[in-house]
Amino acid sequence: MRDGFQGDLEQLDGKLATMADAAGEAMRRATRALLTADLLLAEEVLGADDQLDELRAVCEEDAHALLALQAPVAGDLRGVLAVVYCAEKIERMGDLAAHIAGAARRRHxxxxxxxxxxxxxxxxxxxxxxxxxxxxxxxxxxxxGGYAELSRTDETVDALHARVLATITSPSWPHDQRVAVALTLVTRFYERFADQAVSVSKRLDFAATGDLPG
Amino acid sequence: MRDGFQGDLEQLDGKLATMADAAGEAMRRATRALLTADLLLAEEVLGADDQLDELRAVCEEDAHALLALQAPVAGDLRGVLAVVYCAEKIERMGDLAAHIAGAARRRHxxxxxxxxxxxxxxxxxxxxxxxxxxxxxxxxxxxxGGYAELSRTDETVDALHARVLATITSPSWPHDQRVAVALTLVTRFYERFADQAVSVSKRLDFAATGDLPG
Known part of the structure; x- marks a missing residue:
């Protein structure tokens, strides 16, 4: 751990990475709850979302303190602002995973x-x-360099999302409107989760290089 | 117009207010395009969204410059960071209005x-x-004080959104799944637009007072 500003920024990045870990875990558990109609697991995902909200508030407070006390410029400033930006997006990823868990709970x-x-x-x-x-x-x-990579995965997610919509709007699909409406929202939550991850990677590239990718 | 930091921040707020004007106008036009199946108007809303994206980039660049050059603290720091936060939310409001216009275009x-x-x-x-x-x-x-007020309007929007979902999932609703799926997404765009407006008002309250409301 480095001293001073760089050390503080590394600590902040560590909290941001912890948030991303938690969002990934929330998504894995929410998907399991959705596919197995596991009410208890769905409740756990919904209950755990507060932690991500709190961690985001901590990241933002720490970032404000760093800006006020150290007045960073150039790449250091971009690094601190990226944490604020990304923490908000990752909190939203957690919300979307919780929405998926909520959909599982509602149908249980x-x-x-x-x-x-x-x-x-x-x-x-x-x-x-x-x-x-x-x-x-x-x-x-x-x-x-994460933006190019995550954009490719995002295309895969968009194709899966389109496949869900094509399936549920097919004239021969045997289920009722209630199931279709619920699945429309759920697949949208996955698609938006992926979009947030792409935004984060774009911002990380910008923080590292100063150039917004394409 | 005041000189120095306060003058710069007022200019920045002016750009942010212009963004909110544009988002409101985009929403009004998107809704008209949706309800009247007006393809030309839908195209116009979709075409105008770039301007909001550009204005957001300008707000962010100006805010970065203010932070780097003036190193504001306390309320001034909150004010600059609020612009970055709110510009992103208002840009998203424009995206959601454009999505509504896109839905009108797709059904035309x-x-x-x-x-x-x-x-x-x-x-x-x-x-x-x-x-x-x-x-x-x-x-x-x-x-x-905008947060309390906009939260009340948001409840109205949530109730309207719930009414759409209740209507399209009613067993007697006469339309097919394609219409239901499209409307599920469109009503969700309205609901999310309202959520972003609430977020902005919450952040403006925080910038003004230093206390995050409720």
Missing amino acids: PDHAVPAELEQVFTDLGRETAGMADRVASLVRSGGR | PDHAVPAELEQVFTDLGRETAGMADRVASLVRSGGR
């Missing part, structure tokens, strides 16, 4: 996801949780 | 909103555009 004891869509939601859960994991590792490693 | 020449839901979407459009207008006036007036 029924399964929210019919059998023919289990595989695509399994894939959505794996890809999006993996994006959160990658965000955590990018933060820990100083985060350069 | 059909109407995306069936007759029995025209009133509730009219109300959603009026309430949410009004929230953006209120954000603009809060920014211009130094923005205190």
Whole structure:
């Protein structure tokens, strides 16, 4: 651990990485709760979301203190502001995972996801949780070049999302509107989770280089 | 216009208020395009969204410059950081209005909103555009106390959103899944637009007082 500003910024990045770890874990558990109609697990995900909200408030307070006390400029300033920006996005990732858990809870004891869509939601859960994991590792490693990589994964997520919508709007799909409406929102939560991860990676690239990627 | 830091911050707030004006106008036009299946108007809303993205980038660059050059503390620091935070939220409001315009475009020449839901979407459009207008006036007036007020309007929007979902999931609703799925996303865009406006008002209160409301 370095002293002074760099040490403080490393500590802050450590908290941000912890947030990303928690968002990935929330997404994995929310997806399991959704696919197995596990009420207890869904409740756990919903209950754990407060921790992410608190961690975000801590990140923001620490960042404000660093700005006020050390008045960083250039790359150091971008680094501190990136933490504020990314903490908000990662908190939102946690909210979206909690929304998925909420959808599982609402349908319990029924399964929210019919059998023919289990595989695509399994894939959505794996890809999006993996994006959160990658965000955590990018933060820990100083985060350069993640935007191009996460944008590719985001395309995979968008394709899975489109597949869900195509399935539930097919004239031969046997379920009722209630199931369709619930799944429309759930698949949107996955897609938005992925979008937040891409935003974070873009901001990390910017903090590292000073250039906003494409 | 005052000189020095306060003058710079007032200029920045002016740009933020302009963004909120544009988001309100985008929402009004998107709602009209949605309800009248007006393709040209929908295209205009989609085309205008770039301006909001650019204005947000300008706000952020100006804020970074202020932080780097003037190293503000306490309320001044909160004021600059609030601009960065709020500009991102208002840009998102513009994105959501553009998504509504996109939904109108996708259904054209059909109407995306069936007759029995025209009133509730009219109300959603009026309430949410009004929230953006209120954000603009809060920014211009130094923005205190808006959170309580906008939270009440947000409850109205949530109730309208719930009414849409209840209507389209009713067993007697006569339209197909495609219409239901499209409307689920559109009503969600309104609801999220309102959420962003509430976030902005909360942050303006915080910038003015140093206390995060409730």
